[in-house]
Amino acid sequence: MTHFRIAEAAELLGVSDDTVRRWVDSGLLRAGWDSAGRRLIDGADLAARAVQNARTPEDPGAGASSARNRFVGLVTAITADTVMAQVELQCGPHRVVSLMSSEAVRELGLHVGALAVAVVKATTVMVETPGTSR
Secondary structure, three states: OOEEEHHHHHHHHOOOHHHHHHHHHHOOOOOEEOOOOOEEEEHHHHHHHHHHHOOOOOOOOOOOOOOOEEEEEEEEEEEEOOOEEEEEEEEOOEEEEEEEEHHHHHHHOOOOOOEEEEEEOOOOOOOOOOOOOO
16 A cells, blocks of 8 residues: 655645644545654555545536546636637646637637636547656
8 A cells, every 4th residue: 555644645645744644633635654763654545635635616517528638727818829729728737738720719718817618539548657757
């Protein structure tokens, strides 16, 4: 099993060490001890807490779609020329960047501060683990 120290768990969850300690003390997150007396959090428990903490705004356009990855967020930047545009969204803790036509940006009425939904449909998703390579 994978275990994480308090500081590692805090970094992965995007909260302070003290927040993780409070969650452990209040029973929201279980922790054990290593042989050196440091608190350790089980990776599976940490993953469950990460899922619970991942709150996203209600998707205003959720309907029938084969795309399962929908990220609601705010437009934070638009870089456009006469043909193409790069649109950046902040969706919770995630930055999502989309390339589209400048015409699409105008038709969608996108502007910095606008609410938008990034819909991702991919046939390939790569997953890496730290420290491993082939």
